[in-house]
Amino acid sequence: MVQDAAAQAGPGQSGPGAAELPAARPDSGLGALALVASFHQIPCEPAQVRHDLGLGQTVMGAVDIVRGARRLGLKGRLLQNQKPARLDGIPLPAILEVDDGRFVVLGRRFEDGKLRIIDPVARTAEHVEADAFLPRWTGTIVLVARRANIQTALHNFGLTWFVPSVWRYRKPLVTVLVASLFIQLCALITPIFFQITIDKVLVHRG
Numbered sequence: 156m157v158q159d160a161a162a163q164a165g166p167g168q169s170g171p172g173a174a175e176l177p178a179a180r181p182d183s184g185l186g187a188l189a190l191v192a193s194f195h196q197i198p199c200e201p202a203q204v205r206h207d208l209g210l211g212q213t214v215m216g217a218v219d220i221v222r223g224a225r226r227l228g229l230k231g232r233l234l235q236n237q238k239p240a241r242l243d244g245i246p247l248p249a250i251l252e253v254d255d256g257r258f259v260v261l262g263r264r265f266e267d268g269k270l271r272i273i274d275p276v277a278r279t280a281e282h283v284e285a286d287a288f289l290p291r292w293t294g295t296i297v298l299v300a301r302r303a304n305i306q307t308a309l310h311n312f313g314l315t316w317f318v319p320s321v322w323r324y325r326k327p328l329v330t331v332l333v334a335s336l337f338i339q340l341c342a343l344i345t346p347i348f349f350q351i352t353i354d355k356v357l358v359h360r361g
Contacts, residue, residue, distance in 0.1 A: 181276040182205075184219060184258045185204065186201070187258040188220050188223050188250070188299065189201055189275070195229060195299070197227050197229060207223075221297060224297075231299050232297070233295070233296075234298065235295050235296075239289050241296065242264070242270075245296060245298060246300060247264070249298055250296070251295065257276075258297075259273060259275065261273075270282070
């Protein structure tokens with residue numbers, strides 16, 4: 156009796172000769188990017204990002220997260236070999252790599268020294284002591300932020316906008332300022348000389 160092909164294939168196979176595929180590894184990098192994008196109110200479809208980057212079945216690395224962020228219209232920056240003190244000055248949320256190759260999201264720093272660490276795969280958050288987390292951290296940080304929009308640019312408009320142009324043309328500007336000062340001095344001195352001349356003429360005639 157001919158046995159059923161699926162039964163012959165055994166678990167994980169679809170027919171005779173089919174290789175058993177390993178279980179898919181959760182992509183914590185892609186999950187972390189999706190979480191941070193959601194924080195910035197940027198829609199992120201993980202499958203589409205994976206397709207756009209041509210990752211196939213490969214899980215995201217730090218460089219891929221930066222590429223994915225830029226693909227979504229965000230700014231992405233990779234920092235490596237960082238010291239623990241660096242975590243005190245970075246904008247949050249930020250993506251951190253831990254020693255088993257996974258990525259987590261640093262959501263908040265607390266005054267008591269604890270860190271809010273978010274697991275992007277399990278979608279859980281925990282408050283951990285910095286001293287307990289830092290030995291697991293590889294020193295890799297991926298910063299993801301929104302690009303400046305028109306409203307932000309207008310809000311930040313000020314004298315600092317003109318500093319680069321002023322510095323670039325500083326020599327001609329100095330020349331113009333000196334010439335302007337000379338003209339102003341002449342404008343002040345001319346009436347004085349005129350008044351002195353008139354006074355001398357009047358005194359002489361008197």
